[in-house]
Amino acid sequence: MLQQFGFTQYESQVYQSLITVDQPLDATTIVKQSGVPRAKVYEVLHRLSEKGMILEATTGKKRLYTPLPIETTIQKLKADFEANIEQLKEAKSKQAPKDDRVWTLKEDQSIQAVLQELLQRAEHSVFISGWADDISSNLDLLEEKYRAGLVVNIHVIGEIKTTIPGVSTLIPDTHHEALERSRIVIVDEEEMLFAGVEDFRWQAIRTQSGPLVKFFTEFFYHDVALTEITQKYKDTVMRDEEIKKVLMKLRY
Template sequence: MQDVVEQLQRLGMSGYEAKAYVTLVGAGKPLNGYEVAKRSGVPRSMVYATLGKLVAKSAAYELRGADDTVDYLPLPPRSLLERMRREFDDSIESLEVSLPVIVASPRAHLIHSLKGSEALLARAEDVVAEARTDLFLSIWPEEMERLSPLVGRAVERGVETAVVHFGSARKPVGGFYEHRFPSPCATAEEQEGQAGQAGQDHRLLVVTGDRRETLVGGFSGGTVWGVYTEDPAVVAMAVQYVRQDIALQIIADRIGHENMRELCAGDPELRRFLTGHGCATALLHAAGMPGAPDSTPDGRLL
């Protein structure tokens, strides 16, 4: 019942209205105000005003008896949900026309921070859901599990999607490339051992939609950070980051991973720039966030 009440609140009912409506639906018979208050927890001083609002919204109806008593009957849930759907769609269609008219042109492309995993992933969902031409993602299984349904819908509506995924996926979607070279976070264990942080995850998330907006986030143990921007330069760099990573995976597949490992092992510069790719440790360190190792084993910040 509490979940239904919360969902109705999200669709515009007050808490009292939602509780009263759910009580009427669950009763299976008309109820008077006293009975609604007793069963729903709505205060008796508020129950008649609450029922009056439901009647005004046509979410409930009054049944007047011969002795002028009043009982209340709910609008059937199927009818209520269909009405809400129509009203929601009408509002969206209206806002699609009117809202852009009042939007002022930004004086600058700002970058704003996102705090916590929920805020970060919710904003990532927005970027994926709003994409209409292309999507670029650099992502780990933990985050892909949540974003995968929306990425699948983007593919269905014709969005060109490129996903570099750190590890295998149960159900790959879009233009999927498994990141296998170099081994994801190849030096993470060494870094964690030096910093006394063994067992912590270090992951980087990049989501770019329509080459117009981008989100970059990092996960390091219990630390989560993220930024979102429509700055064209940052968006272009994020797209290029994903494109070049995909190109590296294709090259490694073409010439063989063992050959690539031998090449990198014999070239210190290649090894320096490829180890730890996709990890959030360097960006965490640069942002001054806790939980990031100070350096790589050779003393350089990745």
């Protein structure tokens, strides 16, 4: 009966002998009812007791045993199963080594698919930088993550409409000669994707490498800072030819 739940044959036989009667049994009777050898019965009863499958009591000089009711046993086995599942998940996450390799990826649709997969898996935070059409195509998911309580910071080149407050917007003009199509996504400050166009084709890298994730997180803030500076002090910057020349060559 219980073998399919990880119990031994003797444990199953003893439990079944107890559940089929309406009164507690002593060890001698259990031996007769279950077919478990007398030399093994006390060991088996001890294991079942330790597993919480039977109750014990002493009456006079006899040690009596009775099983958990069948419905209670079912609930216990379900709870044990769920606990084991959680332990398995925890063990998997603890044992999974961090992949700090840098993976390369080509082709726009593949890069978009990986980007969306990263966004789906985000649990704590998302930093995303890109052009308005790219951001807009993922805006529903980003807003969903924001409503779920994640920190969502967006740097966008062009305009988008969103309820997310953490948005830095750069409206490009003719002075921004170094602007290039690119995407940065950093999730949970643990994994990132950077994509750009080279020879008219999208190419990307993806990694969990701590130093690279940190670098691109700082790079994200670099883009935000440049955007805020050029928007707030645009007139001042554009009047100073030396500052303008250097600033406009930076890649946002």
